[in-house]
Amino acid sequence: MPDAVAAARPRRWEGLDRAAPIWVLAAAALALLILLPLGWLAYMSVRSDTGVTLAHYARVLGDPPLQKALWNTLVLALWSGLVALAIGAPMAWLTARTDLPGRRAIQHLVMASFVTPPFLGAFAWVMLAGPNAGHLNRLYRELTGAVDPLVNIFSMPGLIFVVAIYTFPYVYIMIANTLGLIASDLEDAASILGAGRFQVARTITLPMVLPAILSGFILAVLQALALFGSPAILALPAGFHTVTTQLWAFFQYPPRVELAAAFSIPLLLATALLLLVQKRLLGRRGYAAVGGKGAQRRAIRLGRWRYPALAACLLVLAAAVFLPYGILLKAAFSRAWAQPLTAENFTLENWSFTFLYSTTQSAIVNTIELGVLTACVGAALATLLAYVTNRRLIVGHQVLAFLVVAPVVIPGVVLAVALFVAYTRPPFLLYGTLWILFLAYLTKELPVGYSQSDATLRGIHPELEEAGRILGAGRFRVLRQITAPLARSGIIATWCFVFIGVIRELSASIILFTPNTKVMSVVIFDLKEEGQFGAIAVLGIFMLVMTFVTVVVMQGLLGRDVMGGRQAGGAG
Amino acid sequence: MPGITITGLTKRFGPVGAVMGLDLTVRPGELVALLGPSGCGKTTTLRLVAGFLAPEAGEIRVGERVLSSPAVVIPPERRRMAMIFQSYALWPHMTVAHNVAYGLRFAGVGRADRDRRVDEMLRAVQLGGYGARYPGELSGGQQQRVAVARALVVEPEILLLDEPLSNLDASLREEMRFEIRRLHERFAITTLYVTHDQAEAMVISDRVAVLRDGRVAQVGTPEELFERPRSRFVAEFVGKTNLVDAVADGAGAVTRGDLHLRVAADGTAPRTPPGSPVVVSIRPHRIALGAPAAPGADVTVLAGTVVRASYLGDAVDYQVTIDGSDVVLRVSGSAPARSRPGDRVVLTVPAAACVLLPAADAPAG
Numbered sequence: 046m047p048d049a050v051a052a053a054r055p056r057r058w059e060g061l062d063r064a065a066p067i068w069v070l071a072a073a074a075l076a077l078l079i080l081l082p083l084g085w086l087a088y089m090s091v092r093s094d095t096g097v098t099l100a101h102y103a104r105v106l107g108d109p110p111l112q113k114a115l116w117n118t119l120v121l122a123l124w125s126g127l128v129a130l131a132i133g134a135p136m137a138w139l140t141a142r143t144d145l146p147g148r149r150a151i152q153h154l155v156m157a158s159f160v161t162p163p164f165l166g167a168f169a170w171v172m173l174a175g176p177n178a179g180h181l182n183r184l185y186r187e188l189t190g191a192v193d194p195l196v197n198i199f200s201m202p203g204l205i206f207v208v209a210i211y212t213f214p215y216v217y218i219m220i221a222n223t224l225g226l227i228a229s230d231l232e233d234a235a236s237i238l239g240a241g242r243f244q245v246a247r248t249i250t251l252p253m254v255l256p257a258i259l260s261g262f263i264l265a266v267l268q269a270l271a272l273f274g275s276p277a278i279l280a281l282p283a284g285f286h287t288v289t290t291q292l293w294a295f296f297q298y299p300p301r302v303e304l305a306a307a308f309s310i311p312l313l314l315a316t317a318l319l320l321l322v323q324k325r326l327l328g329r330r331g332y333a334a335v336g337g338k339g340a341q342r343r344a345i346r347l348g349r350w351r352y353p354a355l356a357a358c359l360l361v362l363a364a365a366v367f368l369p370y371g372i373l374l375k376a377a378f379s380r381a382w383a384q385p386l387t388a389e390n391f392t393l394e395n396w397s398f399t400f401l402y403s404t405t406q407s408a409i410v411n412t413i414e415l416g417v418l419t420a421c422v423g424a425a426l427a428t429l430l431a432y433v434t435n436r437r438l439i440v441g442h443q444v445l446a447f448l449v450v451a452p453v454v455i456p457g458v459v460l461a462v463a464l465f466v467a468y469t470r471p472p473f474l475l476y477g478t479l480w481i482l483f484l485a486y487l488t489k490e491l492p493v494g495y496s497q498s499d500a501t502l503r504g505i506h507p508e509l510e511e512a513g514r515i516l517g518a519g520r521f522r523v524l525r526q527i528t529a530p531l532a533r534s535g536i537i538a539t540w541c542f543v544f545i546g547v548i549r550e551l552s553a554s555i556i557l558f559t560p561n562t563k564v565m566s567v568v569i570f571d572l573k574e575e576g577q578f579g580a581i582a583v584l585g586i587f588m589l590v591m592t593f594v595t596v597v598v599m600q601g602l603l604g605r606d607v608m609g610g611r612q613a614g615g616a617g
Numbered sequence: 618m619p620g621i622t623i624t625g626l627t628k629r630f631g632p633v634g635a636v637m638g639l640d641l642t643v644r645p646g647e648l649v650a651l652l653g654p655s656g657c658g659k660t661t662t663l664r665l666v667a668g669f670l671a672p673e674a675g676e677i678r679v680g681e682r683v684l685s686s687p688a689v690v691i692p693p694e695r696r697r698m699a700m701i702f703q704s705y706a707l708w709p710h711m712t713v714a715h716n717v718a719y720g721l722r723f724a725g726v727g728r729a730d731r732d733r734r735v736d737e738m739l740r741a742v743q744l745g746g747y748g749a750r751y752p753g754e755l756s757g758g759q760q761q762r763v764a765v766a767r768a769l770v771v772e773p774e775i776l777l778l779d780e781p782l783s784n785l786d787a788s789l790r791e792e793m794r795f796e797i798r799r800l801h802e803r804f805a806i807t808t809l810y811v812t813h814d815q816a817e818a819m820v821i822s823d824r825v826a827v828l829r830d831g832r833v834a835q836v837g838t839p840e841e842l843f844e845r846p847r848s849r850f851v852a853e854f855v856g857k858t859n860l861v862d863a864v865a866d867g868a869g870a871v872t873r874g875d876l877h878l879r880v881a882a883d884g885t886a887p888r889t890p891p892g893s894p895v896v897v898s899i900r901p902h903r904i905a906l907g908a909p910a911a912p913g914a915d916v917t918v919l920a921g922t923v924v925r926a927s928y929l930g931d932a933v934d935y936q937v938t939i940d941g942s943d944v945v946l947r948v949s950g951s952a953p954a955r956s957r958p959g960d961r962v963v964l965t966v967p968a969a970a971c972v973l974l975p976a977a978d979a980p981a982g
Contacts, residue, residue: 053682055689062692508706514693515667515700516771517723530710 064520068438071429072445078488079448081473082463083455089466090306101307111308114286118270118312121205121287126266128209132361133216133265134258139354141224144344146351151358152221158365159214160592162549163207164274164566165585169369170207171278172376172578174198178383180372199283208275210365212268216261223257229343256326263323267316271456273552274566278573288312289458289552296556302466309459317454370589376582395579405584407561408568412548415479415564419486420544426487427494427543428502428536432528435502436510450492457552460485465556477559485553490543497542501535502528534602541599545592619680619774620645620807621666626675627831628661635661637831638675648801648808649836650818653828654854659811662828663777666809667700668693679775694723699768700777703784705760707752713739713763714748720771738770741800758789765797769804776808782817794820815855819843827851843900849974852898859899859946862976867891871973875941879917879968894976901934901949903970906956908963917966921946923956937962 091097105111136155140148174181174196182194197203227250235245273289280287286294288308295305347354376382380392399405427449433439434446452460464485468475475481505528513523529536551566558567565584572581621643628636636658643649651659664670666677668690677685684691699720707716714735721731739745742762752760761781768776781797782790798821801808812818818825819839826836827850835842835851846852849860863871863878867890870879878897889895909916921937924945933954937946948964956962 054686055683055691059689059691059695506704506706508702508704509708511667511669511693512700512702512706512708512767513719514669515696515698515777516720516767517694517697518719519692519694527708531708 062438062520064524065439067429068433071426071433072439072441074426075430075445075448075491078484078491079451082460082467082488085467086306086309086459086463089303090310092303101303102310105304105308106311110286111291114288114291115311117201117280117285118288120201121208121276122266122269124205125208125212125269126262128205129213129216129265130258130262132209133213133261134220136213136358136361137217137220137224139347139358141221142345143347143354144351145347145358146355151362154362154366155214155217156596157593158211158362159218160545160596161211161366161369162274162551162566162585162588163211163272164278164551164569165373165588166211166365166369167207167275167278168569168573168578168581168585169372170198170203172372172382173368174203180383183383199279201280201283201285204276204279204283206364207279208269208272209265210361211275212265213361213365215264215268216258219257219261219264220254223254227253260323260326263319263326267319270312270316270319271458271552273458273555274570277555277570289456292458292462293555296462296465302462305462306466309462312456313454313459316456320454373582373585376578377586379579382578382582392579395583399580399583399587402580404563404571405565405568405580408563408565409584409587411479411482411562412565415482415486416544416547419483419490419547420540422483423487423490423494423543424498424536424540427491427539428498428532431495431498431502432524435499436507449495452488453492455489457485457489457550458556460489461553461556464488464553476557477562479562481557482554482562482564485557486543486547486550489550489553490546493546494539494543497539498532498535501532501539504535505531538599538603541595541602545595548588548591618645618805618807619682620647621775621809622678623662623666624675624678626662626665626677627673628658628665628670629673634831636665636672639828639832641826641833641836643807643809645807646805647823648798648810648821650810650812650822650825651828652812652815652818652825652854653834655813657828658831659813659828660779661831663700663779663809663811666775667698667777668696696775697773698775698777699771699773700779701764701768701781703780705752705764705781705784707760707763707767709752711751712748713744713750713752713755716752716763717748717767717770720767724771734770735766738766741769741803742766742796757785758793761785761793762796765800769800769806772804773806776806778808778810780811780813782812783814790817797821819855825855827854845972846898846974849896849898849977852896852972852974857901857947859901859904860974861897861899861944861946863895863897865889865891865893865895865973869968871895871897871971873942873944876919876939876944877917878966878971879915880971880973881969889973896974896976898972898974899946899966899970901947902932903967904946904948905965905967906935906948906950906962907965909965915968917968917971919946919964919966921962921964923958923960923962925958926954926956928952928954935962937964939964 090101091099093100136151139145140151145151171179173179176182176194176197176199179194179196179198182196185191185195198207231253232245232249235249240248271289273293276287276290277293281290288311292305292308295301295308372382375386377395378392379386379390380394381390384390400409430445430449434442434449439445455463464481465476467473468481468484475484509531510523510527513527514520518526549566550564551570554564554567555570558564563571565588569581569584572584621641623639623641626636626639627634639658639662641649651662653659661670665672665685668685671690672685672687674687676683679696683689684696708719711719717735717738718731721734726734735748736745739748742765744759744762744766747755747759747763752763755763764781778797782793785793794817801821810818810821822839824836824838825842827834827842829850835847837845842851842855846855852858852860861871861873861876861878863873863876865871870877872878880897908918919939921939923935923937925936927934929952931952933950933952935948935950935956937948938944939946946964950956
């Protein structure tokens with residue numbers, strides 16, 4: 046190449062991606078956010094004054110009460126997973142494939158159950174089925190004249206029940222989405238070859254839905270494993286611990302951080318393992334992709350089973366939504382929640398108390414501040430990271446894509462333990478400030494935010510950006526003038542997802558709060574100790590209203606049910 | 618108006634080599650098509666030229682500027698190029714006029730001048746008065762024209778097109794071929810055009826580079842490629858042809874068993890010592906049905922039997938087995954069909970129609 050010598054060679058800086066520092070910064074922030082606490086957690090669990098030790102593990106695994114807590118968690122998770130499956134699978138089939146009356150309404154009510162903070166449900170059920178004052182038990186006594194209560198919610202079966210009615214939506218969503226994607230022609234193809242109705246169900250429909258069933262079950266089990274609120278409200282009065290409540294107990298005075306760290310690891314491993322199994326179940330064969338949009342589906346006729354099926358669905362929804370919401374409303378307007386709502390029992394004091402009392406006031410302000418801050422930073426970070434991984438902007442983008450969803454396997458309580466360890470010492474002294482809560486929420490909500498942003502960016506063809514680049518717009522300008530406007534509704538939806546997640550968060554907050562940094566969920570938990578059920582109800586309703594408003598905004602933006610199946614890109 | 622010089626360009630995706638030491642020169646103002654089957658590296662080459670990808674080896678120059686080398690890749694926005702994408706990539710949130718005007722923002726064109734140029738360009742692509750519409754409100758062909766206008770209005774040094782017509786239906790595609798050629802003749806921008814459609818490449822291009830396995834198998838005018846392919850791959854890929862494996866006799870003929878074919882002895886044929894294996898490519902329309910007016914040294918007369926005659930409307934496609942051999946030749950005759958399967962026919966094959974090729978395609982490059 047003799048003439049190549051004469052050619053004008055560009056200097057090295059001319060080829061640099063001027064936006065590269067931003068990508069690298071986002072990646073570094075992510076790595077710090079996740080690796081620092083988890084590293085400290087692992088280190089803390091083996092630390093001793095003399096060096097590395099397994100003594101903490103030996104203690105937590107050898108201690109009979111702690112073994113019992115592990116066993117309780119296992120029982121709770123498996124049984125509530127099974128109950129959730131037993132409720133969610135038939136309901137999904139009924140609403141997705143049959144002529145059940147009021148299918149849309151039922152879907153929306155399942156959604157309501159999905160976004161209800163489980164600890165609020167647990168409170169409501171204390172008021173409904175507490176052994177003495179619980180409404181259902183009193184009704185039972187009045188009707189039968191019996192002395193003993195009908196049900197006692199402060200028990201393992203009671204706990205399993207309350208956990209299951211708020212985790213069954215996970216099963217429901219997985220199965221309903223998959224069923225919605227199976228075109229009737231797949232079943233018709235089997236029928237035309239001579240398969241009877243039962244054979245079609247057994248050989249075609251069921252195998253196609255099976256991964257969704259299993260994976261919904263695993264999701265439900267995972268939720269139950271990680272829950273703190275419901276066990277704390279129902280199991281502690283009943284005199285037993287689960288892993289999450291035990292981890293919380295380690296932080297009561299005097300804190301035993303090493304034990305908490307060591308006790309976190311089994312829970313962390315269990316969730317990681319379960320998610321791995323779930324991913325593999327869904328990853329094999331493109332089940333969810335079958336049919337796709339436009340698949341023709343016929344509603345199966347239920348005949349005389351229509352109304353019994355509807356009644357069964359309503360019963361579930363009564364337990365998850367109608368009764369709890371009803372009792373919360375009643376308690377919010379009553380002087381004494383256990384008494385009938387008569388004129389002299391009616392009051393607005395709960396409301397004035399809640400909104401004027403300085404602790405609740407500051408908790409509401411803290412919650413909204415944290416919600417807005419985390420949602421803004423979370424949506425920005427999630428979108429940036431999704432952009433980097435989608436467009437493969439830096440070396441190691443695959444590692445980023447893994448790291449950003451890694452917090453899914455970290456139960457809130459475990460995350461809190463890890464953050465506590467990481468941020469109570471230099472160089473990051475954040476304990477006692479709102480910032481540690483912010484970091485907890487940001488970490489916890491990143492996977493959800495990332496998935497939403499990822500789906501949005503996938504919907505934006507890279508050529509739309511390349512067309513801008515080749516005409517002279519730099520990476521930033523393209524991001525601002527082309528990508529951002531196209532992704533706008535998707536990014537706002539990400540914001541909403543994060544916001545909803547933050548305002549209801551309890552399991553990490555309960556370990557990381559200090560008297561000056563209480564949030565709404567923590568105050569609700571405290572008020573329970575004081576027996577302030579009216580104020581709890583008011584705060585709970587306030588939280589629910591904020592949640593529902595956000596959901597409605599989000600649904601309007603995405604033009605679809607938030608829980609409704611295909612992750613369509615947000616772009617028009 | 619600069620040209621493009623590509624030397625030794627190499628790009629791998631993981632272990633898969635997409636472009637393997639590709640050399641190509643596009644002269645100033647010339648339109649060169651990159652033609653090849655899917656996976657031949659043509660789109661990768663285009664994206665390397667655009668600067669969306671970084672080469673592992675080799676370099677890309679425009680005029681005397683080195684734009685891509687393993688050391689430095691000038692980003693796309695500083696290459697003074699324009700590109701038309703397979704998906705058109707029109708921005709759905711901007712009007713047609715805004716789409717077209719976008720590139721002018723970075724070219725230092727004033728607002729008034731910008732509006733005038735957008736207007737002129739929209740008229741040039743026959744979309745005058747469509748400026749206020751959104752891309753979603755246009756038909757596929759109109760969207761295509763907007764994409765063309767957006768690329769041309771900035772008066773780029775280099776224009777890149779990535780299978781721009783593959784999303785159009787057949788009649789519109791044919792119309793747009795001539796449209797693109799007309800615009801090229803008007804603006805004379807150095808252009809690289811990727812397509813897998815050989816008819817499209819032939820209509821549009823000044824020269825065609827046939828790509829195979831990440832290398833240029835042959836580059837030339839459409840006529841050169843069609844009349845004088847230099848490899849079996851190019852002969853087969855560009856137009857229909859008969860390929861006969863044979864042995865050179867060193868005396869202006871090749872043999873396959875009892876079959877003897879006189880071949881052209883022009884300078885483009887590979888040197889073929891007697892006894893060496895060769896391939897002969899004969900285009901179906903160059904074979905005449907019937908005996909020659911005057912037999913001579915410059916034709917071969919073959920006898921055979923028609924095994925199939927397919928009526929194609931404007932022509933008839935015959936398959937003829939040649940007596941005393943296993944060779945089946947496709948012959949293009951005029952419609953209506955004069956022979957039917959089973960008929961005995963005589964074929965005249967001019968020596969000039971027989972192109973000698975190496976028996977095996979050496980890996981190109």
